[in-house]
Amino acid sequence: xxxxxxxxxxxxxxxxxxxxxxxxxxxxxxxxxxxxxxxxxxxxxxxxxxxxxxxxxxxxxxxxxxxxxxxxxxxxxxxxxxxxxxxxxxxxxxxxxxxxxxxxxxxxx
Amino acid sequence: xxxxxxxxxxxxxxxxxxxxxxxxxxxxxxxxxxxxxxxxxxxxxxxxxxxxxxxxxxxxxxxxxxxxxxxxxxxxxxxxxxxxxxxxxxxxxxxxxxxxxxxxxxxxxxxxxx
Numbered sequence: 001x002x003x004x005x006x007x008x009x010x011x012x013x014x015x016x017x018x019x020x021x022x023x024x025x026x027x028x029x030x031x032x033x034x035x036x037x038x039x040x041x042x043x044x045x046x047x048x049x050x051x052x053x054x055x056x057x058x059x060x061x062x063x064x065x066x067x068x069x070x071x072x073x074x075x076x077x078x079x080x081x082x083x084x085x086x087x088x089x090x091x092x093x094x095x096x097x098x099x100x101x102x103x104x105x106x107x108x109x
Numbered sequence: 110x111x112x113x114x115x116x117x118x119x120x121x122x123x124x125x126x127x128x129x130x131x132x133x134x135x136x137x138x139x140x141x142x143x144x145x146x147x148x149x150x151x152x153x154x155x156x157x158x159x160x161x162x163x164x165x166x167x168x169x170x171x172x173x174x175x176x177x178x179x180x181x182x183x184x185x186x187x188x189x190x191x192x193x194x195x196x197x198x199x200x201x202x203x204x205x206x207x208x209x210x211x212x213x214x215x216x217x218x219x220x221x222x223x
Binding site: 040041045097098100101102 | 215
């Protein structure tokens with residue numbers, strides 16, 4: 001089955017700084033999803049990437065998919081306290097979705 | 110919009126007790142699934158369903174049963190609770206099998222088994 005490894009496991013940044021979270025797959029990626037989770041809540045869908053080289057942005061969050069490297073990155077520009085939470089990547093594994101362990105982001109004001 | 114609704118939000122069980130975690134969605138989604146989330150292990154798939162009357166096992170199905178009699182509901186049953194089942198459980202749904210559309214998640218049920 002597909003395994004997804006996220007790095008780093010946790011990240012503490014000062015407000016206003018940029019940051020990148022990586023997600024590496026053990027298998028070819030046919031679709032990669034990014035979610036955000038706030039403590040005590042469910043996951044909120046951020047973006048879906050389906051094609052190699054695809055890049056999507058939503059407000060200050062940009063995600064890219066590198067099919068050859070079997071990797072996706074999530075970049076946050078000028079981080080804000082509202083960006084704090086756990087970011088998880090997910091990928092299709094034959095009719096079910098598998099997730100990475102998540103990256104816990106703390107943004108210090 | 111209700112989306113995916115899970116009940117209860119919190120539950121404490123004693124070892125050996127049984128219970129059902131409820132999940133309902135009002136988006137007419139065909140695909141539904143149950144995950145458990147444990148520290149350091151991310152989300153692990155328990156069971157899933159691609160439509161009413163169809164269910165299948167995920168990564169960690171032992172100790173859990175599911176059924177899908179309607180499109181809207183996908184209950185998860187713990188047959189005989191064990192401390193290893195202490196976890197946060199999430200129900201999720203999507204319009205079609207996950208290769209096409211993203212999952213919508215409920216807010217979770219936090220279960221403690223003593």
